[in-house]
Amino acid sequence: MTQRALQAETILRQRDLARMKWIAAGLLGAAACLYVIGKLFEGHNPAWGYLVAFAEAAMIGAMADWFAVVALFRHPLGVPIPHTAIIPRNKRAIGNSLADFVVGQFLSAELIEQRLRRYDAARHFSQWLSLSENRIKVAGYLNQAISYGVKVLDDRRIHDFLAEAARNRLRAIDLSGLMVNGLEMINRNNGHRKILHGGLNRFADYVESPDNTEKISAFIKGWSESAFVQSMIEPFVPTIRTAVVNKLRAAAEDEASGLYLEFDEQVRNYVLRLQQDSELRAWVNQQKNAVLDRPEFGHQIESLWSQFRDWVVLDLSHSESVIAGKMENLLDELKQHLVTHEEIRSWLNDQIRASLTRVAHANKGVIGDLIREEVVRWDDRYMVNRLELFLGKDLQYIRINGTLVGGLFGLAIYVVTKMVAG
Secondary structure, eight states: OOHHHHHHHHHHHHHHHHHHHHHHHHHHHHHHHHHHHHHHHTTTOTTHHHHHHHHHHHHHHHHHHHHHHHHHHSOGGGOOOTTOSHHHHTHHHHHHHHHHHHHHHHSOHHHHHHHHHTOOHHHHHHHHHTSHHHHHHHHHHHHHHHHHHHHHTOSHHHHHHHHHHHHHHHHTSOHHHHHHHHHHHHHHTTHHHHHHHHHHHHHHHHHHOGGGHHHHHHHHHTTOSOHHHHHHHGGGHHHHHHHHHHHHHHHHHOTTSHHHHHHHHHHHHHHHHHHHOHHHHHHHHHHHHHHHHSHHHHHHHHHHHHHHHHHHHHHHHSTTOHHHHHHHHHHHHHHHHHHHOHHHHHHHHHHHHHHHHHHHHHHHHHHHHHHHHHHHHSOHHHHHHHHHHHHHHHHHHHHHHHHHHHHHHHHHHHHHHHHHHO
16 A cells, blocks of 8 residues: 555544544443433432433443453553553563464465465466456566666676676686587587688688789788799789689598698697696686786676667667567467466466465564564554554444443343342
8 A cells, every 4th residue: 555545544544433432432421411310310200210220330331341441552541550551561472472373374384385276376377468468568567677677787886797707607617628528529520620621611712712812912922022033923823822722622622631630630639638738728727817807808798788788778669679579479478378288387386386385484483573573663652553543443332332231231230129129
């Protein structure tokens, strides 16, 4: 409830309590008036004695019940009579009893599991999701949460934390061991040969490309610093390029050549060194750590995060958002699965039941302590006012009933007394 609604409810309860107090007090006053009138006329007619008996018993009943009701909350008329102000005096015991009652009656694992077994939460959830407006609403909430999350995390402290967390994670990785595993996996499928094959063909493509004619020509003529020699070489540059390209492509296709065998040997030797040479392993990991310690690493992490954040915010701002569409599709698929797959609903119900039972069992002690501490912490006057506000209206009926019932019993006793005496 909102604060305004709570205030309105409190005002209404206060009015009802005040009205009931006036009614109870009015009946007491009426009984007193009847008693006075009856005593004045009792000598003129014996029938007035019945009114006096009724009014006298009604006043006694009203006063006794007033005392009982007031004694619950405070000392009647401010006099510290024993066994009054019961609620403030037993505040700690009330808190303990309330905590034990709530924990024992509402948070026991057996009760929660029993109630949850009778409630098919998954079925109700699927029925709720079957309405498109509910799916759109949930997707909207999720989109707002994602947008808010990426914006609130756009903070220098978060960036530094992410960079440091990434560094710590990567430092813990044995890069040399990872390289050994990767190379061994590649070697098992002759993947290293595919890499060499692709590399040779890529190099041939580079040499053959017309875009690189000037670079290749300058490189070939650069074999000599003599301008005369360069002028002699220049006419043969296209032929040399063609020969190099043909040689590279032929070498790439001839896997039985010494080039592939030498490459096999180099890869095997490097894997063996990474496995056995502790100095090489240490050097590899040192180079990894050196890269991680550079400021550029943190800048790269920040740049990646900024790009991701900008994409998410921009996407969610569009009416045809990819993320929003995916969210709605996922919710629709979830609804379909819950409707058509009994085992999924059963699994979801099992998870809900187990989770709530586990949470209740783990936290019932905390909840009990919270209730005890909160009740003890309450100011006596605050506690009395709140309890009287919620219970006082009904307690005033005790005073009203005490007045009327007491009067009737007094009248009955008077009548029986007259009958016995007569």
